[in-house]
Amino acid sequence: MFVNKKLRKIDVVLIAAVAAIIIMSLITISSATHVNTPSDDRYWFLQRQGIFTLINIGIIVFFMNFDYKMLQAYGKKIYIFNLIMLLAVMFVGQSALGAQRWIQLGPISIQPSEFSKIMMIICMASFFQDKIGKLNTLSDLLPLLGYVGVPFLLVLKQPDLGTSLVFMAIFIGMIFACGVNLKLLFGMFAAALACAPLLWMFVLKEYQKMRIMVFVDPNVDPLGSGYHIIQSKIAIGSGMIFGKGLFGGTQSQLNFLPENHTDFIFAVVGEELGFIGTTFLLLMYLVLLWRGIKIAQMAQDSFGMLLGVGITSMLVFHVLVNVGMTAGIMPVTGIPLPFMSYGVSALTTNMLAVAILLNIYLRNQKLQF
Secondary structure (H helix, E strand, C coil), X not given: CHHHHHHCCCCHHHHHHHHHHHHHHHHXXXXXXXXXXXXXXXXXXXXXXXXXXXXXXXXXHHHCCCCHHHHHHHHHHHHHHHHHHHHHHHHHCEXXXXXXXXXXXXXXXXXXXXXXXXXXXXXXXXXXXXXXCCCCCHHHHHHHHHHHHHHHHHHHCXXXXXXXXXXXXXXXXXXXXXXXXXXXXXXXXXXXXXXXHHHHXXXXXXXXXXXXXXXXXXXXXXXXXXXXXXXHHHHHHHHCCCCCCCCXXXXXXXXXXXXXXXXXXXXXXXXXXXXXXXXXXXXXXXXXXXXHHHHHHHCXXXXXXXXXXXXXXXXXXXXXXXHHHHCCCCCCCCCCCCCCCCCHHHHHHHHHHHHHHHHHHHHCCCCCC
16 A cells, blocks of 8 residues: 555656656667677677666665665765775776776676766765855855865866766756855856866867867868767768668668767667657657756755756756767767666666655655555
8 A cells, every 4th residue: 555655656757758768778779789799699788788777777666765865964975985986996997998987897897987976966965955055155165166176086087077077067056056156156167267278288188189179170080089970960960850760870880970879879869760769859858857857846855955956967967968969069078878878887877866866756745644
């Protein structure tokens, strides 16, 4: 009886949107990878993603038995564990594609910076909740900047500019929810723009500078850094209204489109399912983000509200940057598309984020016995 009444209080709309995106992901991953797998099994990527999807569904069901408010007491411990995890990458991490971001655990490679996102949302929600309405001067904001600045720099060192920018997006969303003085916020943006030349000269790697240059003009390096953007735009444009059909895309099937099952999976959707498919996918993201905002608004405590804002800010940034990147209107940053891109770490992080949203929604509903 209790279980049935509890199930009635679950956010069905949120679950339906996430389920639709995951189903599209599995179909698209199958199409993008069935001709290019690391083994004789043509559907290795599909099976692996499907298995971890089921595992993560189990984690969500398990997590629903606990009150999200218990996370608040572990904010400091999670923050310390997060720093240890990011430091471990520097010493025992594995390198790939010019970056040291992964730790090998048996047959699974995990990316700590992905899990760091959800950990930082929990830590910041716990730390920031006492700052609501109190962020009026720079001195009020400095402790918060220092709090997020340490993991930001550790991730930037890997280097992983995309994830470090996600931290900033989450930070901005959460301090906005805390009622930060808007003049102070605009001052931060102005200071960041003023520091851009220093960032270019002393922080950005050469390949990161090239990504920005090819964003302005992909033909600067058409066979190198600009290749991804050029092929992605060709794939999306060639799909037109209805697409070329599943397993029928030339750019993806003939492997012209790099990373077609991870960072550039949206281009596969555009080529094979066309404008109709991409519109449906973006509509599902719009529903997901709308539910995230509503859940944050209905939270009956500041901790839950900040958790909802942080998670929604993370998802908004991921969707905008990834879709913009594949369409050529944003630089290539290697940020995956939530619930669509292949990857165990990213999938688990996003599923945990949805689990927290569902938990906030459930705990703020009055159960009738």
